[in-house]
Amino acid sequence: MNYNISILGGGSWGTAVSKLLSENNHNVKIWFRNEKKAEIVKKTRENKHYLPDIKIPEEVYITSDIKEAVEGAEIIVLAVPTQEIRGLITGNIELFKKDAVLVNLAKGLEKDTLYRISQVCEELLPENRFVVLSGPSHAEEVALEMPTTVVAASLDEEAAKMVQDIFMSDYFRVYINTDIIGVEIGGALKNVIALAVGISDGLGFGDNTKAAIINRGIHEIAKLAEKMGADRLTFLGLSGIGDLVVTCTSEHSRNRRAGILLGKGYTKEEAAEEVGMVVEGIITTHAAYQMAKKSEVEMPIVNELYAVLYSDHKAEDAVDRLMKRNKKHEQH
Numbered sequence: 076m077n078y079n080i081s082i083l084g085g086g087s088w089g090t091a092v093s094k095l096l097s098e099n100n101h102n103v104k105i106w107f108r109n110e111k112k113a114e115i116v117k118k119t120r121e122n123k124h125y126l127p128d129i130k131i132p133e134e135v136y137i138t139s140d141i142k143e144a145v146e147g148a149e150i151i152v153l154a155v156p157t158q159e160i161r162g163l164i165t166g167n168i169e170l171f172k173k174d175a176v177l178v179n180l181a182k183g184l185e186k187d188t189l190y191r192i193s194q195v196c197e198e199l200l201p202e203n204r205f206v207v208l209s210g211p212s213h214a215e216e217v218a219l220e221m222p223t224t225v226v227a228a229s230l231d232e233e234a235a236k237m238v239q240d241i242f243m244s245d246y247f248r249v250y251i252n253t254d255i256i257g258v259e260i261g262g263a264l265k266n267v268i269a270l271a272v273g274i275s276d277g278l279g280f281g282d283n284t285k286a287a288i289i290n291r292g293i294h295e296i297a298k299l300a301e302k303m304g305a306d307r308l309t310f311l312g313l314s315g316i317g318d319l320v321v322t323c324t325s326e327h328s329r330n331r332r333a334g335i336l337l338g339k340g341y342t343k344e345e346a347a348e349e350v351g352m353v354v355e356g357i358i359t360t361h362a363a364y365q366m367a368k369k370s371e372v373e374m375p376i377v378n379e380l381y382a383v384l385y386s387d388h389k390a391e392d393a394v395d396r397l398m399k400r401n402k403k404h405e406q407h
């Protein structure tokens with residue numbers, strides 16, 4: 076079945092997804108907020124800054140008019156950074172028809188409310204069905220049609236199955252899950268741990284340290300998420316350890332790259348500027364730190380990263396403090 080799909084956000088992931096969905100024979104419109112940018116991409120069929128050297132199919136309709144983009148959409152894909160979603164929806168609330176299914180691609184937690192994106196959407200658009208698409212999926216590789224696996228999660232299993240059908244292709248395999256809390260927390264917090272891994276790389280540490288942060292990182296994420304009601308098994312899946320591994324090891328990861336710069340002494344503002352695309356982990360570290368405090372979950376890596384990013388602590392000292400913590404049982 077072919078659907079009318081509107082993608083809101085013309086960054087690297089929105090662009091790669093527009094190509095995938097168009098090749099799956101859906102009617103795809105992609106919205107860029109910047110008119111000039113939209114015109115250039117329309118003319119060149121390339122999003123040079125965010126996804127260079129990838130041809131956007133002629134069938135993808137490019138517009139900077141959000142009303143035109145959303146008109147008739149059965150599926151609305153949210154492809155802007157986490158902190159922009161509330162403003163984007165509230166500023167255009169009358170355009171979101173109740174029967175459109177929302178598919179969120181963003182991975183993060185809202186800074187002030189500590190909400191997951193499903194909670195933001197539930198508050199603003201309570202009647203729309205909501206699905207999150209998450210998992211190890213760098214835009215650069217999806218655009219090159221490299222085999223990729225993700226998970227579509229929703230409380231509404233039928234909606235998750237619909238998104239599975241819409242996105243699935245020869246190179247893009249989609250699983251479903253109903254543990255939306257686990258999938259959203261995994262996707263958001265892997266960016267925080269990837270920053271920590273990047274810092275370790277930037278400080279010159281090796282693979283042992285990387286594996287340690289990945290492993291103790293998933294332990295922290297799962298502990299927090301379980302307290303919020305998630306299923307621990309989700310963290311063995313694509314949105315858990317799967318996405319954590321890819322983000323902590325990939326040359327494409329913006330979060331890992333920003334971490335490397337932090338490890339080399341850049342400030343978080345300088346690192347984000349240098350990466351030039353959204354580094355979700357920076358703000359999500361703030362939210363995760365608050366969430367851990369509120370839920371009384373011990374998250375040592377998150378705490379140390381928070382101190383480096385928001386209290387000007389030195390990264391070297393953070394590593395030292397982590398290594399010299401009290402002895403403990405591995406599973407606690």
Ligand SMILES: NC(=O)c1ccc[n+]([C@@H]2O[C@H](COP(=O)([O-])OP(=O)(O)OC[C@H]3O[C@@H](n4cnc5c(N)ncnc54)[C@H](O)[C@@H]3O)[C@@H](O)[C@H]2O)c1
Nearest residue numbers: 084085086087088089108155159180181182213214352353
């Ligand atoms: N890039 C990937 O490989 C990838 C993969 C999976 C998930 N994600 C997630 O998808 C989300 C988007 O990431 P991205 O990689 O496309 O980011 P990006 O930095 O490449 O692009 C973000 C885009 O959003 C636009 N934008 C920002 N604020 C906006 C607003 N208020 N209104 C309209 N447009 C706005 C920017 O102009 C830009 O085009 C992030 O949460 C990211 O974690 C990214």
Ligand SMILES: O=P(O)(O)OC[C@H](O)CO
Nearest residue numbers: 210211212327328329330
């Ligand atoms: O480049 P990153 O660090 O934002 O990660 C992108 C995707 O979330 C990887 O699955």
